[in-house]
Amino acid sequence: MRSAIRPMPCVRHSATVESTVRGAGIDNYRAEVRVLDLPEPVLLSPEHVLIDVQCAGVGNWDDIVRSGGWNIGCAPPMALGVEAAGIVRDIGPAVTRFRVGDAVLAHAMPVQQGAWAERWVALESQVAHKPVEVAWTVAAALPVPALTAHQVLDNALGLQPGETVLVHGAGGITGGLLVSLAADVGATVIGTAGPRNTDRLMQLGAADVVDYHAADWPERVRKLCPGGLPAAVNAVRGQAGLIMPLVASGGRLATITGDPPLEVRGIRISNCYVQPDGRALEQVATRLAHQRVSIPLAATYPLFDAAAALARVVSGSGPVVLEVR
Ligand SMILES: NC(=O)c1ccc[n+]([C@@H]2O[C@H](COP(=O)([O-])OP(=O)(O)OC[C@H]3O[C@@H](n4cnc5c(N)ncnc54)[C@H](OP(=O)(O)O)[C@@H]3O)[C@@H](O)[C@H]2O)c1
Incomplete structure (x- = not known):
């Protein structure tokens, strides 16, 4: 989630001088999250889509934005949030894929302001239609994890049917989607997770789930794939190096x-950061909907309680969504 984008002043344009929307965000980097009145966002590009936000996702990456570690294209005072689901309110003259009233979801960057707000503007190329069977809350929590999982498996690993892949950290929201999408490709998926997630991951298509609390879990994985893994994904902070010895020479x-180990034994290493991509998001959201894959949300919070929502996510108690209206 790195970016070389230069911050632009946050939403400095308004439909009318006094027109504002409610958001939740920060006055300065590292400040506490609070409710803000923000100038009404407007269509600055002919390719912009203005969205009435229904729900917005909260991830631990939002705390990285809060502390200034991930530049999403604007600077404080700003709303936080890089993913949301909502209804199209207005479109620029070059927009062809969306109409006013469409239900959409998006991970968008760079932005005029974050998605934790009543209205949000995204480029058409970063917006996806929301599958009807996906609830607003789930649609808001999908964009970053779903795009990440898709981009890791398709672009970075190029996972093939019949291959075995390890997902280390399969119990998390992104980890679970990695398991589901890898199984859908036809791969044999081994996940590491705590016991409370074993059944869910087996239902998502894992062939085996190894409890990472056992001291000998790497040995258990090795026994499941004695020749070494052709492919592996790390979703646990600081642990990419730990799974390197399990990967076969010449593997991926x-x-x-953000913790790529040094390349050894011809293993190809990919250090992956999610990229906005509306068409890919639409495909993967539709695929997940058909597979009836949902996201086990820990809680929903009202917009005015965004600080508590972020604190909960940072404490590691699962995915959380803000209900904006
Ligand atoms: N680079 C990117 O673009 C990008 C995109 C999305 C996410 N991320 C990052 O990827 C990481 C995972 O994301 P996420 O959405 O899956 O996070 P998450 O939902 O917060 O994942 C938490 C889960 O990690 C599991 N876990 C914790 N310690 C573990 C260990 N030692 N071994 C195995 N599993 C362990 C736990 O599973 P159990 O409950 O089963 O114990 C926990 O529920 C986060 O650090 C996130 O910031 C990066």
Whole structure:
């Protein structure tokens, strides 16, 4: 989730001088999250889509934005949030895929302001239609984890049917989607997770789930794939190096936690950061809906309680969504 985007001043345009929307965000980097009145966002590009936000996702990456570690394209004072689901309120003249009233979801960057707000503007190329069977809350929590999982498996690993892949950290929201999408490709999926997630991951298509609390869990994985893993994904902060010895020489390892190990034994390493992609998001959201894959949300919070929502996510108690209206 790195970016070389230069911050632009947050939403400095308004439909009318006094027109504002409610958001939740920060006055300065590292400040506490609070409710903000933000200038009404407007269509600055002919390719912009203005969205009435229904729900917005809260991830531990939002705390990275809060502390200034991930530049999403604007600077404080700003709303946080990089993913949301809502209804199209207005479109720029070059927009062709969406109409006013469409139900959509998006991970968007760079942005005029974050998605934790009543209205949000995204480029058409970063917006996806929401499958009807996906609830607003789930649609808001999908964009970053679903795109990440898709991009890791398709672009970084190029996972093939019949291959075995390890998902280390399969119990998390992104980890679960990695398991589901890898199984859908026809791969044999081994996940590491705590016991409370074993049944869910087996239902998502894992062939085996190894409890990472056992001291000998790497040995258990090795026994499941004695020749070494052709492909592995790390979704646990700081642990990409730990799974390197399990990967076969000439294999592939992708990590989503910014901790790529050195390349040894011809293993190809990918250090993956999610990229906005509306068409890919639409495909993967539709695929997950058909597979009846949902996200086990820990809680929903009202917008004015965004600080508590973020604190809960940072404490590691699962995915959380803000209900904006
Ligand atoms: N690079 C990117 O673009 C990108 C995109 C999305 C996410 N991420 C990052 O990827 C990481 C995972 O994301 P997520 O959405 O899956 O997070 P998450 O939902 O917060 O994952 C938490 C889960 O990790 C599991 N876990 C914790 N310690 C573990 C260990 N030692 N071994 C195995 N599993 C362990 C736990 O599973 P149990 O409950 O089963 O114990 C826990 O429920 C986060 O650090 C996130 O910031 C990066």
